[in-house]
Every structure is written in structure tokens, then in C-alpha cells.
Amino acid sequence: MQSTKVNILAIGAHPDDVELSCSGTILAHIAQGYTAAIVDLTHGELGTRGDATTRLAEAKSAAAILGVAHRINLGFKDGFFQNDEWHQRELIKAIRHFQPDIVLANAVYDRHPDHGRAAQLIRDAAFLAGLPKVQTQWEGEEQVAHRPKALYHYIQSLDAKADFAVDISAYMDKKMESIYAYASQFFDPNSTEKNTFISSPEFLEFVKARASNFGVPIGVRYAEGFTANKLIGVNNLFSLI
Numbered sequence: 001m002q003s004t005k006v007n008i009l010a011i012g013a014h015p016d017d018v019e020l021s022c023s024g025t026i027l028a029h030i031a032q033g034y035t036a037a038i039v040d041l042t043h044g045e046l047g048t049r050g051d052a053t054t055r056l057a058e059a060k061s062a063a064a065i066l067g068v069a070h071r072i073n074l075g076f077k078d079g080f081f082q083n084d085e086w087h088q089r090e091l092i093k094a095i096r097h098f099q100p101d102i103v104l105a106n107a108v109y110d111r112h113p114d115h116g117r118a119a120q121l122i123r124d125a126a127f128l129a130g131l132p133k134v135q136t137q138w139e140g141e142e143q144v145a146h147r148p149k150a151l152y153h154y155i156q157s158l159d160a161k162a163d164f165a166v167d168i169s170a171y172m173d174k175k176m177e178s179i180y181a182y183a184s185q186f187f188d189p190n191s192t193e194k195n196t197f198i199s200s201p202e203f204l205e206f207v208k209a210r211a212s213n214f215g216v217p218i219g220v221r222y223a224e225g226f227t228a229n230k231l232i233g234v235n236n237l238f239s240l241i
Contacts, residue, residue, distance in 0.1 A: 004069070004097060004099075005035075005099045006035040006036055006037045006069055006070070006099070006100055007029070007034040007036065007100065007101050007102065008026065008034060008036040008037075008100055008101070008102050008103075008104065009036070009038075009039060009094075009095065009098045009100035009102070009104070009148070010022055010026060010036065010037070010038050010039075010068075010103075010104040011039045011040075011041065011103060011104065011105050011106070011118070011122050012038070012039075012040055012106060012118070013040075013041050013042060013081075013106050013112070013114040013115055013117075013118035014040065014041075014042055014044035014047070014055075014078065014112075014114065015040045015044050015055045015056070015058065015059035015073070016055075016058075016059075016062070016179070016182045016185055017040075017106060017115070017156070018038050018154075019062050019066075019178045019179045019182070020156070020179060020207060021107075021156050021224065022104050022154040022224055022226075023062075023171075023174075023175045023178050023179070024166070024168025024171045024172060024174075024175040024211070024222065024224050025154075025166045025224050025226075026068065026104075027067070027168070027171035027174050027175065028167070028168055028170070028171055030066070030067050030068070031170075031171070035069050036066075036069065037069050037070040037071065037072075037098050037100075038059075038063060038066075038068050038070075038072075039071075039074060039091075039094050039098075040059060040071070040072070040073045041073075041076045041081060041118055041121075042074075042075070042076045042077065042078040042079075042081060042114070043055055043056060043075065043078065044078055045078045046078040046079045047078075047185065047196075048193070048194050048196045049184050049185055049193045049194065049196060049199060050184030050185060050193075051184075055182070055185075056073065058181050058182045058184065058185075059181075059182075062179075062181035062182065065174065065177050065178045065181055066174075066178050070098070072094065074090055074091065074094065076090075078114070079113075079114060081117070081118075081121070082117075083117060083120050083121040083124060087121060087125075088121065088124055088125045088128055089136060091121065091125035092125050092128055092129045092134060092136055093136045093137070093138050093143065095125060095126060095129040095146065095148070096129055096136060096138065096143040096145070096146045097138050097143070099146045100148050101149050101150070102148060102149065102150045102152065103122065103126050103148045103150070103151045103152070104151075104152055104153075104154055104226070105118070105119050105122040105123065105126075105151055105152070105153050105154070106119040106122065106153065106154070106156065107119060107153055107154060107155055107157075107158070107160065107227075108120075108160075108227060110156045110157055110158050111156070111157040111158055111197075112156075112157070115156055119153055122151070123229065126147065126148050126151050127147065129145065129146055129147055129148075130145050130146060130147025131145060132145040152226040152227065152228055152229075153226060153227045153228075154224065154225075154226055155210075155225045155226065155227065160227060161227075162214060162225030162226060162227060163226060163227050163228045163232065164225070164226055164228070164232065165214045165215070165217070165218050165223040165224065165225045165226070166223055166224050166226070167215070167222075167223050168211065168222050168223055168224055169215065169220045169222045169223075172208070172211060172221070172222045175211075176204070176207075176208070179204070179207065185199065186199060186203070186204060187199055187200060187201045187203070187204055208222075211223060
């Protein structure tokens with residue numbers, strides 16, 4: 001199969017990681033004409049609520065709401081995937097297939113251990129994807145080396161100092177709609193499943209408050225924060241306003 005070029009590739013350890021943390025940024029860039037895809041590393045099958053089949057369907061619905069070009073799931077084991085050669089190669093295949101300019105990845109450190117482990121896995125795979133001697137195939141066809149121009153980590157449950165923030169004020173409602181697509185995971189007054197950290201109404205309030213906290217310092221209502229692995233360079237000071 002030929003590669004499918006996108007501008008932004010958002011990668012998350014679990015379905016809903018992307019929606020919670022960087023979906024507003026994806027929406028804002030799609031509105032500007034950029035293309036985006038999502039790669040979920042696991043089905044989130046160890047989650048207290050829902051199951052793998054349900055979460056796969058929810059992820060599909062969320063993708064439609066966001067308007068991303070593609071969404072795939074690599075089927076890694078929730079809670080037990082590793083940053084080793086096999087997992088790196090599988091993710092390298094996806095990165096080379098989508099050939100993104102920018103990769104958005106899990107938080108470097110977070111409440112869920114999968115998030116930090118995914119962050120390092122994604123960083124390593126993104127680098128290795130640029131080495132021609134690392135040979136991979138996608139559905140039987142040889143792939144070419146491709147290294148993204150930039151990799152940024154979105155901020156999740158734990159506080160982190162953002163290196164920059166993206167204005168998502170015009171897309172906050174649509175971001176929340178994509179989150180609500182995960183009906184098995186978030187607040188539902190009619191649910192009989194066990195309550196979890198993310199299933200309370202207070203958690204959804206936290207999501208909005210986090211976006212407000214990133215927005216106020218940059219003079220907007222809502223924003224999403226990111227951390228960078230290297231110094232960010234610009235060729236125009238006005239792009240920093």
C-alpha cells in the first residue's frame with residue numbers, strides 16, 4: 001500500500017488520549033487546511049469501564065467528529081507494551097506510512113504509566129523512522145525512511161509547564177463533543193458501571209478548566225499546552241504573538 005501523507009500525526013497510548021489532550025489543536029489545524037491522522041497504540045482494554053470492542057467503536061465516532069483523514073489502532077497490550085525493538089518497528093511502520101511533518105505524543109510523565117512509556121516509545125520510533133537502514137514493510141511493500149520535522153508532547157492529567165500553547169477557543173465545543181463520544185468512559189448518570197477517576201462530572205470540568213488555564217496567559221479563552229524536546233525556532237517574531 002502506498003504511503004498516506006498527513007501534516008499532523010497524533011499518537012496516543014489509549015483511545016481518548018488524543019481527544020482529551022490535543023483534539024482542539026487538531027480541529028484548529030484541519031480548519032486551516034492541514035490534514036491529520038490518529039494512531040492509538042492500544043485498545044485501552046484494561047480500563048475499568050467498557051471493553052476493547054466498545055472503545056474501538058467510540059474511537060471511530062470521535063474520529064468522524066474531529067474530521068481526521070485516518071485513524072488506526074496498533075493493538076499493543078494495554079498496560080504492558082514496551083519500548084523495545086518490536087514495538088518500535090510497528091510504530092515506525094505507521095510513521096512512515098503517514099509521513100507526518102509534526103507528531104503529537106503522550107505526556108513525558110503522567111499519572112498513568114502507559115503515558116510516559118508511550119512518550120519515549122514515540123520519540124524513539126520517530127527518530128529511527130528516519131534511518132534508511134531500518135527497513136520496514138507496510139502490507140508487503142517496502143517503505144522509505146521518514147523523520148518528522150517536529151515532535152511535541154501534549155499535557156495530560158499531571159501539571160506541566162507548557163513550552164507553547166495553541167488557541168482552541170473556537171473549537172472547545174467540538175473538542176468536548178469528541179470526548180463525549182467515549183460514552184463508556186466519561187460521566188453518564190445512567191451508567192451502572194464502577195466509578196473511575198475520569199468518569200465523574202468533575203473530571204470533565206477539569207478538562208475545561210485546564211484549557212482555560214492554558215488560554216488565559218496567552219489572552220484567549222481556551223488553549224492546549226505542549227512541551228518540546230528542543231529549542232523552538234521561528235523566522236518571524238510576529239508568529240509568537
